[in-house]
Amino acid sequence: SQPIIIDTDPGQDDAIAILLALASPELELLGITTVAGNVPLALTSRNARIVLELADRRDVPVFAGAERPLQRPLVTAEFVHGKTGLDGADLPEPTLALTDGHAVDFIVDTLMQREPGTVTLCPLGPLSNIALALQREPRIAARIKQIVLMGGGCFEGGNITPAAEFNFYVDPQAADLVFRSGVPITMAPLDVTHQALTTRARVAAIRALRTPVAEAVALWMEFFERFDEQKYGQEGGPLHDPCVVAWLLRPELFTGRRCHVAIETQSELTMGMSVIDWWGVTGKPANALVLGGIDADGFYALIAERLARLRKD
Ligand code: BDR
Numbered sequence: 001s002q003p004i005i006i007d008t009d010p011g012q013d014d015a016i017a018i019l020l021a022l023a024s025p026e027l028e029l030l031g032i033t034t035v036a037g038n039v040p041l042a043l044t045s046r047n048a049r050i051v052l053e054l055a056d057r058r059d060v061p062v063f064a065g066a067e068r069p070l071q072r073p074l075v076t077a078e079f080v081h082g083k084t085g086l087d088g089a090d091l092p093e094p095t096l097a098l099t100d101g102h103a104v105d106f107i108v109d110t111l112m113q114r115e116p117g118t119v120t121l122c123p124l125g126p127l128s129n130i131a132l133a134l135q136r137e138p139r140i141a142a143r144i145k146q147i148v149l150m151g152g153g154c155f156e157g158g159n160i161t162p163a164a165e166f167n168f169y170v171d172p173q174a175a176d177l178v179f180r181s182g183v184p185i186t187m188a189p190l191d192v193t194h195q196a197l198t199t200r201a202r203v204a205a206i207r208a209l210r211t212p213v214a215e216a217v218a219l220w221m222e223f224f225e226r227f228d229e230q231k232y233g234q235e236g237g238p239l240h241d242p243c244v245v246a247w248l249l250r251p252e253l254f255t256g257r258r259c260h261v262a263i264e265t266q267s268e269l270t271m272g273m274s275v276i277d278w279w280g281v282t283g284k285p286a287n288a289l290v291l292g293g294i295d296a297d298g299f300y301a302l303i304a305e306r307l308a309r310l311r312k313d
């Protein structure tokens, strides 16, 4: 099975992505590294452990990472995710401890110790930890198998500013560094995640699994991003981060295009914008596979099938 590290700022959709990975034997989750994003680091680190305990997977280590972006002050998104970042389901405070050591050291050490080209990084939040790891040990760039991340937007516009998607906006310097690193990147932008909506029928299908995990997932889906219903006049909200794990499991559910991607770090107006050369007008070589389409029914069927395997008590 494929070894992965999930770097994350849970977040209900991050939590569902973690559960999807835990439920999938094709993936070996080596560890979870946490970053400040949707909520501050203490809460994202707490939430990651709540998710592991929910799935009864205390064997997976959680390392806390960057408390703030490389250069800019932290921007959080309680207005989307609630005060704790994981509002919606009432789950116990975690008893599982964080593992000693910094997330960045765990990422670097894992990549330096393992066979080159074997470990996949799955960033689901601001890219601060990944950028710090690349800065601390530049040799990891040649050893990372690939980075599969959620972030950015092409034709879809932004969700935190008119131009920028949240993860890239929060740490644009980190995103810029990652896209210049030469590591093979697959990116799930808002163009894809806005097609993967938590409609009532899809939430009901998950709830019908009648497990504690499925019930928590249904409650989370009912809580977060529901404001988007009013915003876009559609049923359900986008389920962003699980697209990353779903692409690893079932890439045929997605369409995409290899493009050159640059990140804006100068202009306040468009800070963190992913400038995606979809039509190849710059002639610059592609540095990412940019996903553009998703079979949303297939995606939700995969989630339901996998979640059914977790903790049946
Ligand atoms: C991204 O921002 C966060 O709110 C979500 O968890 C997702 O990673 C979407 O823009």
Ligand code: CA
Pocket: 008, 009, 010, 011, 013, 014, 038, 124, 125, 241
């Ligand atoms: Ca996230």
